[in-house]
Amino acid sequence: MEVFTTMRDGVKLAADVYLPEGKGPWPVIVSRTPYLKQNMYRAAGGERFVKAGYAYVVQDVRGKGHSQGFYAAFANDIEDGYDTVEGLATEPWSNGKIGITGTSAMGIASNLAAIARPPHLKAAFVIVAPNETFSTSFLGGVPKDKDTVGWMKMQGVSDEAITRSLAGATRSVFTERLGPGPLISYAAIPIWNVGGWYDIFNTGTVKNFEFLQNHGAPGARGNQRLTMGPFGHGALSGDLAYAGEDDLFPVMGGAKGKEVRWFDYWLKGIQNGVMDEPPVELFVMVAARKGAYSPKNHWVKAGNWPLPYRETRYYLETDHGLSKTAPDAEGAKTSYRFDPANPVPTAGGANLQFERGPMDQRAIKPRQDYLRFQTPALDNDITIAGPVTVELYGATDGPDTDFEAKLVDVYPDGYEALVLDAPIRTRYRNGRRPEDVAMMTPGAPEKLVIDLWNTAITFEKGHRIAVHITSSNSPRFVVNHNNGDEPGAEKPPRVATNTVYFDKAHPSAIVLPVVWLDDAR
Numbered sequence: 001m002e003v004f005t006t007m008r009d010g011v012k013l014a015a016d017v018y019l020p021e022g023k024g025p026w027p028v029i030v031s032r033t034p035y036l037k038q039n040m041y042r043a044a045g046g047e048r049f050v051k052a053g054y055a056y057v058v059q060d061v062r063g064k065g066h067s068q069g070f071y072a073a074f075a076n077d078i079e080d081g082y083d084t085v086e087g088l089a090t091e092p093w094s095n096g097k098i099g100i101t102g103t104s105a106m107g108i109a110s111n112l113a114a115i116a117r118p119p120h121l122k123a124a125f126v127i128v129a130p131n132e133t134f135s136t137s138f139l140g141g142v143p144k145d146k147d148t149v150g151w152m153k154m155q156g157v158s159d160e161a162i163t164r165s166l167a168g169a170t171r172s173v174f175t176e177r178l179g180p181g182p183l184i185s186y187a188a189i190p191i192w193n194v195g196g197w198y199d200i201f202n203t204g205t206v207k208n209f210e211f212l213q214n215h216g217a218p219g220a221r222g223n224q225r226l227t228m229g230p231f232g233h234g235a236l237s238g239d240l241a242y243a244g245e246d247d248l249f250p251v252m253g254g255a256k257g258k259e260v261r262w263f264d265y266w267l268k269g270i271q272n273g274v275m276d277e278p279p280v281e282l283f284v285m286v287a288a289r290k291g292a293y294s295p296k297n298h299w300v301k302a303g304n305w306p307l308p309y310r311e312t313r314y315y316l317e318t319d320h321g322l323s324k325t326a327p328d329a330e331g332a333k334t335s336y337r338f339d340p341a342n343p344v345p346t347a348g349g350a351n352l353q354f355e356r357g358p359m360d361q362r363a364i365k366p367r368q369d370y371l372r373f374q375t376p377a378l379d380n381d382i383t384i385a386g387p388v389t390v391e392l393y394g395a396t397d398g399p400d401t402d403f404e405a406k407l408v409d410v411y412p413d414g415y416e417a418l419v420l421d422a423p424i425r426t427r428y429r430n431g432r433r434p435e436d437v438a439m440m441t442p443g444a445p446e447k448l449v450i451d452l453w454n455t456a457i458t459f460e461k462g463h464r465i466a467v468h469i470t471s472s473n474s475p476r477f478v479v480n481h482n483n484g485d486e487p488g489a490e491k492p493p494r495v496a497t498n499t500v501y502f503d504k505a506h507p508s509a510i511v512l513p514v515v516w517l518d519d520a521r
Contacts (some may be wrong), residue, residue: 001016001130002014002015002016002017003015003017003057003091003355004090005059005083005084005087005088005290005341006060006083006087007069007079007080007083007084007396008079008083011057011062011067011069012067012068012467013059013060013061013062013067013068013069013080013084014059014060014065014066014067014105015030015037015057015058015060015084016037016038016041016057016058016059017055017056017057017060017091017093017484018041018046018049018050018054018055018056018057019050019052019093020051020054022354023054024092024093024094024095025093025094025095025096025134026053026054026093026094026095027053027054027061027094027095027097027098027099027215027263027267027268027437027479028054028055028056028057028059028088028089028091028094028095028097028098028099029049029054029055029057029085029098029099029100029101029195029263030054030056030058030085030088030098030099030100030101031044031056031057031058031100031102031106031110032044032058032059032061032077032080032081032099032102032106032109032110033058033059033060033061033064033102033106033109033503034060034061034064034071034105034106034155035105035106036064037058037059037060037063037065037084037244038065040058040106040517041056041058041120041495043103044058044101045101045259046102046234046289047478048259048260049263052260052263052264053346054099054263054267054280055093055094055266057088057345059084061076061077061080061109062076062080062231063198067169069249070410071156073152073155074105074109074112074113074133075111075158076110076350077108077112077113078113078115078116079116081100081109081110081112081113081114081116081118082113082116082117082118084113085098085100085113085118086118086119086120087123088120088200089120089507091098093435094132094372095229097120097122097267097350097410098118098120098121098195098267098508099121099122099123099124099125099266099267100113100120100121100124100125100262101125101126101127101259102126102127102129103126103127103128103129104127104128104129104201104233105397106376107126107127107128107129107201108129108130108133108353109210109255110124110125110129111124111126111129111180111184111187111191112125112180112285113186114180114188114189114191115180115184115186115187115319116186117185117186117187117188117211119300121189122189122190122266122267123189123191123262123263123267124128124189124190124191124192125192125194125243125258125259125262126192126193126194126208127193127195127197127264127279128194128195128199128201128205128233129193129201129204129205129208130181130200130201130203130205131180131181131184131201131205131207132175132181132182132204134171135181135182135203135204135244135351135406135496136174136200136201136203136204137431138169138413139183139423139451140402140423140424140425140428140450140451141169141420141424141425141427141428141432141478142402142423142424142477142478142480143165143166143169143426143478144476144477145474145475145476145477145478145479145480146246146351146353146354146475146476147200147214147351147352147353147476148165149162149166149478150353150368151352151353152165152217152424155240155418155511164510165358165436166478166486168463169428169439170428170432170433170434170436171432171433171434172434173177177370181206181384184207184208184211184216185211185216185217186214186217187216187217187225188217188218188219188220189213189219189220189226190193190219190220190223190224190262190266191208191209191212191220191224191225192218192224192225192226192227192259192262193205193208193209193224193225193226193227193258193260194226194227194229194258195204195226195227195228195459196228196229196230196231196232196233197229197230197231197283197285197351197454197455197456198230198231198232198233198236198350198356198357198358199232199233199350199367200232200233200350200351200352200451201233202350202454202455203451203453203454204230204324205226206226206228206303206305206453206454207230207349209224209225209226209305210305211281212224212303214304217434223275223486224279225279225403226279226280226281226282226305227261227282227307227333228281228282228283228352228454228456229282229283230283230288230297232284232350232351232357233257233350233351233352233356234352234356235350235357236353236356236357236358237355237356237357238288238348238357238359238360238417238418238422239289239290239360239415239429240290240358240415240417241288241289241290241293241359243297244256246376254519260274261274262274278301278302278303279302279304280301280302280303280304280305281300281301281302281444282299282300282302282305282456283297283298283299283300284296284297284298284299284300284383284385284456284457284458285297285455285456285457285458286298286398286457286458286460286514287409287411287460287463288358289411289413289415294460294505295343296381296458296460297347298416300389300456305386306385306386306387306454306513307385307386307513307515309384309385309386309513309514309515310398310513310514310515311511311512311513311514312324312511312512312513312514313326313391313507313510313511313512314467314508314509314510314512315327315467315502315507315508315509316373316467316500316502316508316509317373317471318332318502320371320372320373320374321373321375321376322373322374322375322465322466322467322488322494322510323360323375326504326507327502327503327504327507328504329502329504330503330504330505331500332501332503333445333498333500333501333503333506334371335498335500336368336369336371336471336497336501337368337369337495337496337497337498337500338471338472338482338483338494338495338497338498339369339389340472340480340482340493340494340497341481341496342476343472343473343479344364344367344369344404344470344471344472344473344474344478345363345364345473345474346368346473346474346475347359347360347361347363347364347417348360348361348418348420349473350453350474357418357419358409358418358419359418360415360416360417361408361416361417361418361468362414362415362416362424363517369470369471369472369498370468370470370472371468371469371500372466372468373466373467373468373469374408374410374464374466374467375464375465375466377412377462377463377464377465378459378460378461378462378463378464378465379461380461381458381459381460381461382458382465383456383457383458383459383460383514383516384455384456384457384458384459384511384512384513384515385455385456385513385515385516386454386456386458386515387452387453387454388407388420388452388453388454388511388512388513389449389450389451389452389510389511390392390405390449390450390452390467390509390511391447391448391449391507391508391509391510391511392405392424392447392448392449392450392469392500392508393445393447393448393478393500393501393502393503393506393507393508394426394445394446394498394499394500394501395440395442395443395445395446395498395499396426396440396441396442396443396496396497396498396499396507397442397497397498398419398442398481398482398483398484398494398496399427399439399442399482399483399484399497400425400426400427400428400439400440400442400480400482400484401426401440401469401479401480401482401496401498402423402424402425402471402472402477402479403423403424403426403427403469403470403498403500404421404422404424404450404451404469404470404471404472404473404477405421405422405423405450405452405467405469405510406418406419406421406466406467406468406469407420407452407465407466407467407510408465408466408467408468409457409459409463409464409465409466410463410464410465410466411463412462412463413453416466419455419457420452420453420455422450422451422452422453423446423450423473424448424450425480426440426448427439427440427484428447429446429448432473439484440499445499445501445506447506465512467510469500471496471498480493481493481494482496483487484493
C-alpha cells in the first residue's frame, strides 16, 4: 500500500509499505530513496525484512517519484528524515520502534536522519555512505568528473548549479549540511557501517565508525559495527578476483542476514549475540590474480579500527626506487610538463559510473608526465592496515596545479594492481576553509600531504610496492587548467612545468600503516 507522510512544511512524501503476515503492530524498517520507491523493494532487501517480521517502508525523497516538493540532493534530508521516522511511529501498523537502512544515496539519507535524533529511531544499518559528500566529491579539493558531474546530470541538476558546485571546493556552512560530516556527533544510535576498500565512500564508512565508536554521544559510543570488504561501488574491473566475491559483494545489500540480526537485537530485543562479537570485521587483501588466488586472503575480526600499526615511510629515490632509508642527496628532483589538453587517462580506482577497482596501471603507457617509483622485489610479506598518506614535496611554475599519487601492488609478472589513489589541488595544501586557500609561489617547493584513504592489504613476497606520481587522472577527476581559476572560468588553460623533489631537504615519501600479520589474523 502507499502512504503519505506530511513534513513540517506541509510537503507530503510518498512511501510504499509492505507488511508481514499476521497481526501487528510491528517494528518498522525504512529506506529513503531518490531512485523511485517502486524499484527498491527487492533491491534494498525489503523482502528479507518482511519475512523477518518487520514492516518495511521505502519512501521517495522530496521531489522524486510520487513525493511532493523540489528535489535538491540531501539538502532536506535532515528535517525530512526526522519527520518521516516520527510520522511512521504513529501509523497503526507500527509499534513505534523504527530502524533505517540504505545503500549509497539511501545510506546518506539514513545518516542524515540519524543526526536529527528522532526519538523513535533506534538503530541503523548503513551501506557504502560517506562521512561527508563534500570531501568524497572533492578529493584534495579536486572535483570528481565523471562520477560527481555525471551523477548530478543524471539527477537532472542544471548546468548552472553544476558549475556552482564545481566552484565550491572550499568549506562553508552549506557544505557542512551535506554530510553528516562534523554533525555525525549528534547521532545517538547504534549503526552498522558496511564499506569496501575500492568504494567511492571508503573513507566515510571508516570515519563514521571511528568517531561514533570512540567519541560518539551516549547511545552511539561503543555500540557501532564496521565491515570493510574487497569490493567497490559496483562489480570490480580488471584481472583480479577475490575468492567468494559473488558472496562478498552482496554484503553491501545486507547478505547473510547481517542487518536482520542487527535490527532483531536493537528493535526486538532478541539476545542473538550480535553485540558479543568483535565490532570490526575487515578483509585483508592479498594477491588475487584470476586463477592464482592467494590462500592468504582472509577476514579479520578486531576490537577497533585502525589496527595497531607502525607508521613506515618509503622514500622516493633518484633512480625511481622506493626505500625505507631517508635520502641524503642534495637537489634531487625531476620535472615534467603537464598539459591539460593531454591528461593521463583513468585506469580503475574508486569509481561509480565506469570501470573501477584494482585495474592494471600498465594501461597507462610510458609518458613523461607519469612517474613510477617502486621497491625491489620483497623478501617478505608486508601487511598494511589503516590510513595511507603521501608526503610529496612539489613545485609548479604557475599559481596552481594538481599532483596525484597512487599506491600500486606490482605482481611478479608485472601486473600493476591499483590499491589507492587520490589528488591534491595545490591551492588547498593548507586546508579548505576560505582563509586557507593560497596560490603557489612559482618554482618554490612545498610539502603536499595527499590523503589516499584506508586499506588492508598484504604485499606478498616477490611483489613490489609502487608509488605513481602524476598531475591528472581523467575522467576520474576534473583536469586543472593550471591558471588559478575556478572550474568553468573562461581564462585559457596553460601547460605547467611541475617538479617532484626527493632530496635530503625534501624527503618525499609514502607513509604506510604496517602491521604484523599475526596481529591481523
